[in-house]
Amino acid sequence: MALPVRNTVAKLSSSTPSNLSLVASITSILQTLNPQDSDTSNLNPEPLKQFSSNLNPNLVIQVIKNQNNPYHALFFFNWASRPVPNPNNYFHTHLCYVVITDVLLSQSLISTAYTLLQKSHKLSDFMFGRFIKAFGDRGDVRGAIDWFHKAKSFESGRCLFSYNAVLGVLVRANRVNLAKAFYDQIVKEELVKPDDFTYTTMIRGFCKMDMIENARKVFDEMSCEPNLVTYNTLIDGFCKKGDLESSRGILNRMMQSKTYLPDVVTYSTLIDGYCKKGEIHEAMNCMEEMVKQGCQPNVLTYNSLIEGLCLTANVDEAKRMMTRMRLNGLKDDVTTHTSILKGFCIAGRSSEAIKHLG
Structure with a gap:
């Protein structure tokens, strides 16, 4: 917030x-x-x-x-x-x-x-939120919670900034169950209305702890419009779980809402997810869709595709992808070349790997 x-x-x-x-x-x-x-x-x-x-x-x-x-x-x-x-x-x-x-x-x-x-x-509630975050940044979760209670007393419970701040501290500290208790308190007391930051923080926490169904539940219960970070967080959670169908479903919902359009993070996350599952054709299609939507791939996008192609021994296509990346004004990096070398080795072309190193 x-x-x-x-x-x-x-x-x-x-x-x-x-x-x-x-x-x-x-x-x-x-x-x-x-x-x-x-x-x-x-x-x-x-x-x-x-x-x-x-x-x-x-x-x-x-x-x-x-x-x-x-x-x-x-x-x-x-x-x-x-x-x-x-x-x-x-x-x-x-x-x-x-x-x-x-x-x-x-x-x-x-x-x-x-x-x-x-x-x-x-x-004010906003300023108390700064104190809570400061304690969280120092790794002092107990201190952050103490300051939250001061804020709650000062504002008679109407302290959304402070709630959001303490949720952020707890999620960063991997105390997601405790964060859920605070979140449930917000919902139960009804003194403040959760906003997109509240929901996104909880979704991020659940995804972080591999509790993807809990994240989906929070998403489905949102009383306000998800923002771009909310969508991208849940898409990333499903991709890490290997559930690309659900990730695509969230993308489709985003497109239908027309409030937010997918950005380079959205598409790159999906492409990386497809590549990690070995679904290179779907990853390539996703990249073409991305370009048609006027969203330009970045180095991370290309590196995901290059790594995916190399892991399936399609190193020649990976090299063409690297050339495409260069033609689009992007500079290949250590990750790019590490994938190419790995691809040559997987394809049994170790001599070409040595030549590439030179």
């Missing part, structure tokens, strides 16, 4: 020459002041006043992200929250709070981040 925010942050923080100069100047001053903890009462922010008229969310985000020391970022953030003078009536946006929170959490400054948000009245 946080993806749109991350994309916006990236867009906002794109650097311009004038901003780069300002960022460098501000960073130099911060390094001179050199705050080393959150208590900066002994530091005089007077040198920063010259930048008051330049303050805007874009600049503030760039400065924060440019700091190696999180306390430098925090000092600047605190100063910019109440600059004197303030000719442009600058104030921090939601994205500014997201960026400083992420910086502090990345350095394990949990209480500092929490205090900042609490004093600023910016604690």
